[in-house]
Amino acid sequence: xxxxxxxxxxxxxxxxxxxxxxxxxxxxxxxxxxxxxxxxxxxxxxxxxxxxxxxxxxxxxxxxxxxxxxxxxxxxxxxxxxxxxxxxxxxxxxxxxxxxxxxxxxxxxxxxxxxxxxxxxxxxxxxxxxxxxxxxxxxxxxxxxxxxxxxxxxxxxxxxxxxxxxxxxxxxxxxxxxxxxxxxxxxxxxxxxxxxxxxxxxxxxxxxxxx
Numbered sequence: 470x471x472x473x474x475x476x477x478x479x480x481x482x483x484x485x486x487x488x489x490x491x492x493x494x495x496x497x498x499x500x501x502x503x504x505x506x507x508x509x510x511x512x513x514x515x516x517x518x519x520x521x522x523x524x525x526x527x528x529x530x531x532x533x534x535x536x537x538x539x540x541x542x543x544x545x546x547x548x549x550x551x552x553x554x555x556x557x558x559x560x561x562x563x564x565x566x567x568x569x570x571x572x573x574x575x576x577x578x579x580x581x582x583x584x585x586x587x588x589x590x591x592x593x594x595x596x597x598x599x600x601x602x603x604x605x606x607x608x609x610x611x612x613x614x615x616x617x618x619x620x621x622x623x624x625x626x627x628x629x630x631x632x633x634x635x636x637x638x639x640x641x642x643x644x645x646x647x648x649x650x651x652x653x654x655x656x657x658x659x660x661x662x663x664x665x666x667x668x669x670x671x672x673x674x675x676x677x678x679x680x
């Protein structure tokens with residue numbers, strides 16, 4: 470009697486909850502990257518493996534060497550500091566964040582392989598200073614600001630791209646270089662927007678409103 474099939478049973482792969490697990494694993498990888506526990510190359514390689522995984526077991530292999538601290542509270546792994554500011558996470562989706570809906574002038578956005586539009590054109594509920602903590606991992610982030618905004622880009626670029634454009638300007642005008650920002654009159658209070666964080670293989674566009 471051949472017992473080879475009993476001695477080497479085919480291992481079943483778990484697919485129940487696969488997409489939920491995939492999202493958790495990508496979030497864990499991003500947290501490790503932000504905390505400098507993974508370099509850019511390792512992060513990109515593991516995220517790609519997580520996206521291509523076809524079973525729970527393959528996803529677990531992606532984070533086989535992670536300590537328990539990264540998985541003890543999977544639903545709140547992005548709580549890196551105590552703060553009342555909103556946190557937005559976009560993975561593989563298209564998301565729009567409207568400034569008029571914000572409850573706090575400072576907020577955090579994390580875009581992973583997705584496209585996020587941050588529309589700050591009609592923010593009137595706060596003072597004239599806004600801080601965006603933005604983390605873009607191979608995604609696309611378009612930040613729409615008023616024509617009279619003063620934007621300070623203080624984020625770290627790691628093989629990422631960033632540019633400034635003016636809404637309604639021609640392609641030729643955009644190719645010629647950095648747009649000329651709207652000159653403010655004495656009756657307009659400028660909006661100060663500080664953008665900090667990290668851009669890894671991503672695209673960030675600052676889009677100024679028309680005059």
